[in-house]
Amino acid sequence: MINLANRVQTLTPSTTLAITAKANELKAQGIDVIGLGAGEPDYNTPANILEAAYQSMLEGKTKYTPAGGLPALKEAIINKLQRDQQLNYSPKEVMVGIGAKHVLYTLFQVLLNEGDEVIIPIPYWVSYPEQVKLAQGVPVYIETTASQEYKISPQQLRESITDRTRAIILNTPSNPTGMIYSKKELEALAEICREFDILIVSDEIYEKLIYGDVKHTSIATLSEDARNRTILVNGVSKSHSMTGWRIGYAAGEASLIKAMTDLASHSTSNPVTTSQYAAIEAYNGPQDAVKEMRQAFEERLNVIFPKVQGIPGFTVLRPQGAFYLLPDVSEAAEKTGYSSVDDFATALLTEANVAVIPGSGFGAPSTIRLSYATSLDTLTEAVKRIHQFVTSKWQD
Incomplete structure (x- = not known):
């Protein structure tokens, strides 16, 4: 067996890549998984x-x-x-x-x-x-x-x-x-x-x-x-x-x-x-496409933010930039019967078919990261699935 260098033995595997790999595995099985983990714009590179x-x-x-x-x-x-x-x-x-x-x-x-x-x-x-x-x-x-x-x-x-x-x-x-x-x-x-x-x-x-x-x-x-x-x-x-x-x-x-x-x-x-x-x-070159993408992300944020706010057990600040929401979902995880937000995020993927990134990868284990770098229809459906998942499992 090869002995690896000490410098790589303490590395923490990428949470983002792990969730993405699992989501892709489910998609390959024909399951309709919505991915909200993307850290990239959903637009093609501008034509020029x-x-x-x-x-x-x-x-x-x-x-x-x-x-x-x-x-x-x-x-x-x-x-x-x-x-x-x-x-x-x-x-x-x-x-x-x-x-x-x-x-x-x-x-x-x-x-x-x-x-x-x-x-x-x-x-x-x-x-x-x-x-x-x-x-x-x-x-x-x-x-x-x-x-x-x-x-x-x-x-x-x-x-x-x-x-x-x-x-x-x-x-x-x-x-x-x-x-x-x-x-x-x-x-x-x-x-x-x-x-x-x-x-x-x-x-x-x-x-x-x-x-x-x-x-x-x-x-x-x-x-x-x-x-x-x-x-x-x-x-x-x-x-x-x-x-x-x-x-x-x-x-x-x-x-x-x-x-x-x-x-x-x-x-x-x-x-x-x-x-x-x-x-x-x-x-x-011209910067028109940059401005158009920024405007599209802001429009998505305006629509999706109040929907995420309305999910029981979710507490979220309105972001000022980038294309992510970082709701604290610790209450939702607890009320739906999960011992950690990581387990809650896994259940969202396997049961609600929505891939999110657990906040533990960002040092914030009470949160999940949702990317709104995808179409408004897709975002709306994803939040609907999350809302239904939470309400169906909520235990007072």
């Missing part, structure tokens, strides 16, 4: 982007590129950051990777030494703790509650910092909560990071999916100090419905970006060439 990719292949642009990305793509990213957020970066301060997930993985590999701590607010995206652990770092969790809109307070941050703290991860808009930090809230956190000299990993992948009057603020825009200590991570996956193209980027301090690029050169060679040309068009 597809055409740009196709043309690049016809022109023979199918060879290796620089490890940190095509100069033209870096320039498109620089222009996007200046246009959208008035942030100025040089090409030496930008690195393109194989999706934002790969960018984050590479970042922690070059940033952390054994025992270094990274502060991670709960609920968190499932891969943050695992990536920190793979770099021999230590995740330090900050619990949040619905009453604080699942956002950490300055006091919580201050109390979590030790002499081993290297960074904090901020994901705004958040997966899985959909919550957004205001400019004032970010200013308070940035000041503490300045005081204790810790880095800020700002995951802004859902930046374009914001609803109502709420505005997105990148913490890097608040001051020169905040900009210099922030590693901004983003990409085209969510904004342009390009999850499978695998293009993300980091913008930050030049020596850190160089180290990430050097590591990537020995691990992946370069991001996929065709995908890079597609991403150039995504950022340089």
